[in-house]
Amino acid sequence: MxxxxxxxxxxxxxxxxxxxxxxxxxxxxxxxxxxxxxxxxxxQNFHTFQPLLYQVGTAAVEADSIVYPFRKIFDEQQNFYFRLxxxxxxxxxxxxxxxxxxxxxxxxxxxxxxxxxNFYGDEEIQKTAISIKNIPDALSLRNTILSNFEKALQIDDEEQLNSLMDYVIVGGGPTGVELAGALSELRKHVFPKDYKELDFIKMDIHLIQSGDLLLKGMSAEASQKAREYLEKFGVKIWFNRRVKAYDGYTVLLDSGEKLISRTLIWAAGxxxxxxxxxxxxxxxxxxxxxxxxxxxxxxxxxxxxxxxxxxxxxxxxxxxxxxxxxxxxxxxxxxxxxxxxxxTGKPLKPFHYHDRGTMATIGRNQAVADLKLFSKEYKTQGFLAWFIWAFIHLISIIGFRNRLFVLVNWLGSYFTYDKGIRLIVGKTKENIPVEAVTEKTVG
Amino acid sequence: MxxxxxxxxxxxxxxxxxxxxxxxxxxxxxxxxxxxxxxxxxxQNFHTFQPLLYQVGTAAVEADSIVYPFRKIFDEQQNFYFRLxxxxxxxxxxxxxxxxxxxxxxxxxxxxxxxxxNFYGDEEIQKTAISIKNIPDALSLRNTILSNFEKALQIDDEEQLNSLMDYVIVGGGPTGVELAGALSELRKHVFPKDYKELDFIKMDIHLIQSGDLLLKGMSAEASQKAREYLEKFGVKIWFNRRVKAYDGYTVLLDSGEKLISRTLIWAAGxxxxxxxxxxxxxxxxxxxxxxxxxxxxxxxxxxxxxxxxxxxxxxxxxxxxxxxxxxxxxxxxxxxxxxxxxxTGKPLKPFHYHDRGTMATIGRNQAVADLKLFSKEYKTQGFLAWFIWAFIHLISIIGFRNRLFVLVNWLGSYFTYDKGIRLIVGKTKENIPVEAVTEKTVG
The missing domain is CATH 3.50.50.60 (FAD/NAD(P)-binding domain)
Structure with missing residues (x-):
């Protein structure tokens, strides 16, 4: 009862x-x-602007700027009731x-x-991988990445170092592609300044894609350009591979190959x-x-x-x-x-979807867009796509303050090549304590 | 070893x-x-601007705006090493x-x-009270306050309602005074809009002070004005009282009086x-x-x-x-x-403290300041003190971005009477589950 x-x-x-x-x-x-x-x-008591979760996870914007409390959004709506x-x-x-x-x-x-x-029923991966469907996930990713490097400073053993510095992203859809791009920007512009004692040539970013195309569902041009951009950034793309198992340390691919990483980001579906x-x-x-x-x-x-x-x-x-x-x-x-x-007793009208196209951003000045305007298709890649992407996302965020804060973060990052929100607050994902390992490896 | x-x-x-x-x-x-x-x-991997922690705890500014990663502050300093x-x-x-x-x-x-x-050795209070010395504390306070009201919506019983809607702040120093002021502003301008179904006449804010003065150490004028402002805001100040015991629900004062509150904020030392x-x-x-x-x-x-x-x-x-x-x-x-x-083998120089005065803010346009400039003392209360307080705190925050974000939050709050960061993300402090109680009280 x-x-x-x-x-x-x-x-x-x-x-x-x-x-x-x-x-x-x-x-x-x-x-x-x-x-x-x-x-x-x-x-949760707030709406989350999901398209920018990956930016929270990669220290580009603060969580507070992409969420908005429901009660505040509908303060003026008299028929609205919220229950947490x-x-x-x-x-x-x-x-x-x-x-x-x-x-x-x-x-x-x-x-x-x-x-x-969707972990496709694999409970071990569900337990050990990081996914980013909500704010706690995204913050956990950010905390984990930053903690990894803090820990890496104490490591001599090559394999252990790889386990902390390398990242495996599973899934070549928009989230996987955007994350791979964001991580490679951090590797190039931010982490080497923060962790001068580490050698970032050792940091590998792997992207695993089950098929032979990135951004399936977008145009061939978009798919091809996304691949070119990521490869230029030094992302290692593994096509036609699936993750067979992951224990928090070793990633086993269905091809038999193995990768070592303590951080597997699951964006596979x-x-x-x-x-x-x-x-x-x-x-x-x-x-x-x-x-x-x-x-x-x-x-x-x-x-x-x-x-x-x-x-x-x-x-x-x-x-x-x-x-x-x-x-x-x-x-x-x-x-x-x-x-x-x-x-009011009137007849219902059927829903018709107006496809306005899809976009994905890879990094600085680099995005791909398949747009539909007035039933015409426009495909563009590079700076223009990136600018449209930024503009559309910015105006879609709820609230003037949030829009302004995201814009300031983006402009700041754009001109300084920096990403500011490099804070470890709250939980990190640690499958196997590094301490257990460092005892063995550090003299 | x-x-x-x-x-x-x-x-x-x-x-x-x-x-x-x-x-x-x-x-x-x-x-x-x-x-x-x-x-x-x-x-932690970041510096915290402690004077504004109470504003994080009361949903006025986001945590990210008052902290700054150490590695970023000292990116350019060659002799600097950080260890988390x-x-x-x-x-x-x-x-x-x-x-x-x-x-x-x-x-x-x-x-x-x-x-x-300082909990003065009282382990039960240490366990049940909220203090705000760091970012996790402040976020926990914010989450707890907001969760309390969400829960209060489900309660009929008068005492249970009080336990969720009333707040007890212990300590009449700057932190206690500033928190009491911030909470009463929320009660007046923000919560009634968010929780239209609750009656905020029922929300009491208690401030417990062991002596007979607020802001001990500041001038008599500052102390007196702080009291006037808080009383005008409807804060109930209990002078010459100490908290003898708190179990997460009943606050027992040394005078024998009892208060009911699930949230006791400890700012007593x-x-x-x-x-x-x-x-x-x-x-x-x-x-x-x-x-x-x-x-x-x-x-x-x-x-x-x-x-x-x-x-x-x-x-x-x-x-x-x-x-x-x-x-x-x-x-x-x-x-x-x-x-x-x-x-470099030179003789050391003794430290001399240059006291520039102290300030505390109670709320909108209302602060008290005892300033020392060129060995002269200036005492001011009200708008000017508030403006000086805001200006000095703003320029003291590290980083242009943080300064801008705090300013935008403050300007926003000032002109709209709103406080924007009303998010429940992460831990709340719940000593006794409300669910256990609601079972009994809600039909």
Whole structure:
């Protein structure tokens, strides 16, 4: 018998939105004039601008600049209620969400829980690798990188030194490519100044990609240029390789090759984060919920899914929309309109995705972009792509202060070649204590 | 048998500085042209601007803006070496410092370990109270305050609600006064917007002071005005009271009165943070090391102490200098010169403290300042004091970026009455889980 969570009954239909990512946030906004009670549930009290998490992880921007408290975003929205809670399950019959603070009744339920890192069932890798899907992850990566070098100062043994100075990134998608680029910039411009006693020729950055292309899904030009940029930066790209095992020290590839690194960053894929209590029949491969063209989860009348968790499968689009920010933002916005229609008894309108293209940045002046403007495609790489990337990300960050702080960090980095947020605060990821090793190796 | 830590032998005399607070940092700077090897040891890889910790704890500025990585500060200083390590003890005979990374030989040792919170031996209070001497402390305070209100939303029981919404601050010195002021500003301008469902008339802020004056050590005018400002803000000041016991829920005063609060902030005093291995005879009351007028620890030739840990006791100054930023900065700078003299065979010069006065801020436009300029005293309270306080703190923060970010936060807060960094990231202090209580109280 779980207690009821305490929340006002406003007499309006209650829309519960689980998850305040891009999709959930846009939906809340789109419901600002709707005659409903909007309840947002999230595990954290802030929205995270995920596209820049890798920059938090590589000391380029501070965490506080890419997040924004939900309560502050919606201070003025009268129908908005926030609850900091973890969702445990849904009872679709009784229309109840079970959460860490108790049961909450809903009239309409919107699942916007996004995606989580896909370790493909490998528990050892899940335990030993670092992924960057949220702020604690990103801070852990930053702390780990910096701690590694502090520890490396005490090491003589060559293999031990490699284990601390080398990095293995798994996954040649945008996150993997951006991380590899950011790490190689740190190696070139920042770490040698900070750690004058270390020889950074010894620092290797490995990027493992299962196929023979980086940035799969982007144009051939983008893919090719990304490869060229990374190779110019000295990133070692391993095509057609998968990680077979990792124990926190030795990376075993399916080709039989071995790499030594205490830090393996897993950016090899994501999987939907569904909720217990939703019928199994609605769950497609990749753990995404099958939705119709109104983002309604198949088999339900009043349950919707938006963003990464939603797979709007149509004959022309058997995979659903890509798991990216753009479809999430557009679905959130569109569902807001549809819920308005639903409540006011008007017919719903089907969702149409407007693909505006995709981008990835590799480093200073170097990015790749496949843009779509007015149904025309533009492919560009290099400075212009980088500038567009920076501009679009900057204007997408919530809040003037955050935008300004990120801009100042970027301008600072651009002109000084420096990255400022080199702080070790909080947890580091340490699978095997280095102390145990140094005892043996240091005289 | 402890191993040796790995560090280059440069052939120059090695000065080991333990602690990178104000004193240690100034000393490193002052040694930039000295013909020595400067080794700074600190538990964290960054310097913390302690005067603004309370603003981190109250969501006014982000942690990243008041800290600065040591390696970045001294990127250009060729004789500088940093080691991230905890110091365990000193062997003054063998001239060795034992640390978490191994043994380090010194020619000159400078103890700049500062002060730590004084719980006067009460272990239960030490366990249950929050103090704010460093960044993790300050973040823990911020997380706890925000989590308290999130939890309070689920509570009906009046006493339980008080336990989450009320705050007890112990100590009427600058930190206690500044915290009380900051909390009452949050209560007035920020929390009611964030938590519309809570009634903030129920939020009490208690300030406990053992004597009958706030800001002891400042002028009577400053003390009186601080009291007036706080009372106008609705802070309940309890004079001539001490906390006798605190179990994480009930605060028992020595007068027999009881207060209910899950959050007790302990700002009741500090004590020196000495190092094992230094002769007991040099330790004065308050755990400070007795130093001569050259900051040399009594009984040693080559061991010095600066900042809060140093007590330069003279007939005219039986207590030593106050444990504040100014003496620390001046001693660090002065010792740098003296070490230069020592190495080049010149006579040392005695330290003279230039008291420039003290300040404390209570809130918006309200601060108190006792200033000394050209041997003249100026006392001012209100807007001017507040403006001077803000200006001096701003220019004292290290780094253009940090200064800019703090300024932007302050200007933002000033004009919008808002405080932006309302994020719960990381640990909260929870002595007794609220869940256990809510089970009973919520239907």
């Amino acid at each position: 779980t207690k009821n969570a305490k929340i006002a009954e406003t007499g309006k239909p209650r829309v519960i939105i689980i998850g305040g990512g891009f999709a959930g946030l846009e939906l809340v906004k789109a419901l600002r004039h709707a005659d409903v009670q909007v309840v947002l549930i999230d595990k 809670a973890e969702v445990q399950s849904v009872d679709t019959g009784k229309q109840l969400v079970e959460t860490s603070i108790g049961l909450l009744r809903y009239d309409y339920l919107v699942i916007a829980t996004g995606a989580t890192t 994501v999987t939907g984060a569904p909720i217990a209590g939703i019928r199994k029949e609605s769950l497609l491969k990749g753990n995404r919920l099958q939705v119709d063209e109104y983002n309604r989860v198949t088999g339900y009348e009043n349950i919707f899914a938006i963003g990464d968790i939603a797979a709007m499968v149509t004959p022309g689009n058997p995979e659903g929309h890509p798991m990216l920010a753009q479809p999430a933002l557009q679905q959130g916005h569109h569902l807001g309109k549809n819920l308005n229609y639903l409540i | 402890t191993k040796n830590a790995k560090i280059a032998e440069t052939g120059k005399p090695r000065v080991i500085i333990i602690g990178g607070g104000f004193a240690g940092l100034e000393l490193v700077k002052a040694l930039r042209h000295a013909d020595v090897q400067v080794v700074l040891i600190d538990k 390590a905890e110091v365990q003890s000193v062997d003054t005979g063998k001239q060795l410092v034992e640390t978490s990374i191994g043994l380090l030989r010194y020619d000159y040792l400078v103890i700049a370990t500062g002060a730590t919170t 500090v004590t020196g943070a000495p190092i094992a291995g230094i002769r007991k005879e040099s330790l004065l009351k308050g755990n400070r090391l007795q130093v001569d007028e050259y900051n040399r620890v009594t009984g040693y030739e080559n061991i010095f102490a600066i900042g809060d840990i140093a007590a330069m006791v003279t007939p005219g100054n039986p207590e030593g200098h106050p444990m504040l930023a100014q003496p620390a900065l001046q001693q660090g700078h002065h010792l740098g010169k003296n070490l230069n003299y020592l190495i």
